[in-house]
Amino acid sequence: MRLSPPDPRTFSDRQRAIHEAIASGPRGGVRGPLAVWLHRPDLADRAQALGAYCRYDTLLEPALSELAILVTARVWSSEYEWAAHKPFALKAGLTSEIIDAIRDRRQPGFADTRQACVYAVASELNATRFLSPATYDDAVATLGEQALVDLIGILGYYTLISMTINAFEVPAPEGATPEMTVGERAS
Structure with missing residues (x-):
């Protein structure tokens, strides 16, 4: 550290x-x-x-918030954030298959359209720094404008968290097993 x-x-x-x-x-x-x-x-x-x-306090239920947090943690290869939030994601109802796919940088299979939408917004915004008209329109239709504002806030806040973790080399919580390649950086 x-x-x-x-x-x-x-x-x-x-x-x-x-x-x-x-x-x-x-x-x-x-x-x-x-x-x-x-x-x-x-x-x-x-x-x-x-x-x-x-x-x-956002309009997003815990499974959607935790999904956004895990996508952000993975984008930044932030072991601390990943280890801290994976248990919350599981408790909120995200499947281990979805979580493992995010960790492995594979497209998760979603049965829930709201989860698919959150993943699409989080992934596209982090990859391209923008939302395409199709993704934006789908997000407004699926989540609503207010929940989309909350989602963007979550993504921004957890980017700040991940930047802090990476810049100051904050180690994963005590006892956490690293799940991402040591020293791996976002691609």
Whole structure:
């Protein structure tokens, strides 16, 4: 890890307040990129607020949110994010076949049209940096405009998470088995 989290014994008052706010929330702790962001407590505060919205308060049900998160983690080859969210994805109802296909960079087979739509938006936007008219129109028809705005927010937030993980070489959570090739970068 290139930048260790700040030492709690030397926290400023602002760092301590943000740490306590994050730790007492639904995350139950300050780990990974959130811990790195504590070097800049105002960034940590604002980013965790956005993250709380993206994770817990969007119009997308958990399976769709977790699908978007896993696609983003895979695009960035972010082991920490992958390991942190794979269990949530399974619990939310994504099949191991879908998850394995994403990990292996294969097209998943979706029975659910909403899942297929989220995957198409996440994949296309990450690959081309744009949405084609057909993908955009399908997303609006399938998810609705407001849910599409939430989806784009999730993708952006987890890109920030993945960038932080990769830039500062945040290791996967303790006990996690790496599932992507070490040092592999997005293609």
